[in-house]
Amino acid sequence: MVRTDQSVSALSVQLLLAVAEQIKLPLLQIARTAELSQVRDTTADLDSIQTTADMAIKLLDSYLFGARLALESDYRLNIEPVSVAAVLYDTGQQLTAMAKLYGVELQLDIAGRFAPVLANRQGLQSAMTSLGYALIEALPSLNAQTLTLHLAVHNSRYGVVAGVYSDAEQLSVEALRQGRKLQGHIRQPLASISPSSGAGIFVADAILQAMSTELRPTRHHNLHGLGAVLRPTPQLQLV
Known part of the structure; x- marks a missing residue:
């Protein structure tokens, strides 16, 4: 329906x-x-x-x-325990050729102990891939010190955070907030990037919202980026 x-x-x-x-x-x-x-x-x-x-x-x-x-209101997501590290690894494989074309180096930061999260695997990988493509295209115009993108996961007090990061400081809370005020237009969270990159970020956000989360500015060590907070499986939260 x-x-x-x-x-x-x-x-x-x-x-x-x-x-x-x-x-x-x-x-x-x-x-x-x-x-x-x-x-x-x-x-x-x-x-x-x-x-x-x-x-x-x-x-x-x-x-x-x-x-x-x-x-489609009857389109049901298959929510299951998903390894974020595995999703980011597969995402990196899909992004490698495009990153090379743009002169961007990809780095995976997925080592560590991370509980499986409740998500739709196809949806999470689609969102991370769309976000990755958008930031690969955008990075040369963001005054980054290095043309390097990090696909990373880390634990936070709110859950497991998966995202894409660089040393470009333009990935800010205010930029994302201003982009989401737009009505009837593609949400453009980064004012300095092209419309096509903004579109990729918008679509990633839309997919994540269907899984009861969203893109938000996050930090990974000293890097800036966009990520999503994902809920660990309840069984493993009790361990």
Whole structure:
């Protein structure tokens, strides 16, 4: 059954705008790279074309997943114990080629003891992948000291925190708050990044909200980033 309330209708429109914004960039990159390859009469750029196309497909999968959550009241999430470290490891594998294309180094910070969390594995990985793609694209414009993104997990008093971090200080509480005040527009939590990156962050947030959490500015050691607080499984909280 499809929801008809105004809030869900607005969210579906925002998701559609997010799709257009985020998919437009990789398609333009594919077209331009292919054109340059024809001019140069070379196949040297085929790896770049393949990487960009794969990114567009994965992002579209995330948006379709988010749209189902927004529009279908009977779309039931399979909530189960999930290893955050495993999800971030798989996310890193998906992001590696795109990070290399942008000259961004990825680092995994997933060592340690972390309780499984109650989540939908597909949803959590879709959200982290969408967030990762957005910040890979955004990082060169954020005045970061190094072009390095950290996929990290840590424990907090509120639960297990999973997120993407860098040394760029623009990932602030105020920026996220101002972005969420926008009505009828893609929520743009980082004013200094492109609309397509903002769209990726918006979609990640929408998916996480369907799992009763959300993106928020968090710190990981001395790094700044966006993450989600996830609830540990009740059984292991009692141990």
